[in-house]
Amino acid sequence: MEFKETRPIYLQIADFICERILEGTFQEGGRIPSVRDLSMEMEVNPNTVLKSYGYLEAHGIIHKQRGTGFYVSPGAREKVRSLQKERFFNEVLPEVFATMDSLGIYPEELATYYHAWKEEEDEKKTH
Amino acid sequence: MEFKETRPIYLQIADFICERILEGTFQEGGRIPSVRDLSMEMEVNPNTVLKSYGYLEAHGIIHKQRGTGFYVSPGAREKVRSLQKERFFNEVLPEVFATMDSLGIYPEELATYYHAWKEEEDEKKTH
Amino acid sequence: MEFKETRPIYLQIADFICERILEGTFQEGGRIPSVRDLSMEMEVNPNTVLKSYGYLEAHGIIHKQRGTGFYVSPGAREKVRSLQKERFFNEVLPEVFATMDSLGIYPEELATYYHAWKEEEDEKKTH
Amino acid sequence: MEFKETRPIYLQIADFICERILEGTFQEGGRIPSVRDLSMEMEVNPNTVLKSYGYLEAHGIIHKQRGTGFYVSPGAREKVRSLQKERFFNEVLPEVFATMDSLGIYPEELATYYHAWKEEEDEKKTH
């Protein structure tokens, strides 16, 4: 896996797990990859994955069963969504709107930009 | 002044200066507060303000005159706007769109949210 | 069976066996459940039960007969009591006293708490 | 500093900080030693101290100010006490009493044991 420079790897791994949970690749109650396996797959140090898992555990998204590994907690999906939503509406959007105001961008344009971005993304995936 | 946890303080101070420039509180060619004064007002280490000023200077928004302080450069307004635009389109928007995708928010809703936010803002200002 | 987070599962299983021996549910010379059966009943990996049995065997509380299973050793009751005593006085009490000191709890209060706890326990049993 | 074998070092360091807070050596709102300093003083790896501080931060006992270090949070004293108390009364004491019952120890004896332990401790400190 490739990582961005701007965000700590361990958080990007946590994001990755959350996405898989939202997608349904990792089911609630299901086991997620062991620290070692994931660290090998992602080509990172096991400690880094462990840190990700610790982070997710502290947020109640996964939990561990002694000796057997980490599992997706019940209600994790909803938790991830609500955390993301909260952050989006309370922190990200207001800032976006403020910048738009200051730059004189009209909200109606956003949909256009979105579709342009979407096309670009889709193209990336096909490659 | 209070700072958000998510963005380095020195950048938030730079943002603050830029806003004042766009507003017209700090005019092109005019002097901006000394590092010392601003650091005291913001309850921040002078080095932090210095770093903000250095950042703005490197982007050609302000310049220093030995012995007298920092001044808003000619053309600063235009520069600030273009920097804001760049950041908005290259960094902020893609992230916003990605989150929307993962949360299942449709771009058409954005205009609605914008108007709601706008109303709130206007109300704040009248008080 | 439910396990506390603070103590290894295999020791909690050993505790469980010891309690049964003290109660008389498991008599000296009598057979205790097979590793397989107990592991299923407790919803635990057989290796974990095996480790408990190994631990008890190493302390001379149980012994195995090839092909037939594990049996409570003669003198086991006495042994269990002395082990409990040792642990209580050397490990548990010092910790308790240290915490009391730091919390400012006086030793004289302990008797009061004990009687309150005792009443509660008795009530539970009558239900 | 010397550490017990039975408890992770990072938790023992966290305990150490909590004790200092209860004592008043570290005041609420006051700064605690930097990660580096404490790690040198305790002859442990900085990462270990960092983990302690992370643990305390997650429990709301300390917080960090960017660039300047960790500080005792307001209400930390009370928090530490209440956490300790809760653990003592709900987890430790019931177990102690249960063992006492099973061993036939009378609650009145506890005060005697306590004073014996206390004397021993005092003697250690004078050396």
Next chain:
DNA sequence: GTGGTCTAGACCACC
């Protein structure tokens, strides 16, 4: 100066 991230690798208890 502060904390924080990350790696490499050893060693451990537990299931």
Next chain:
DNA sequence: GTGGTCTAGACCACA
């Protein structure tokens, strides 16, 4: 096999 602790040491962003 699982997670967890700890070290040594590099390197970084931030104040």
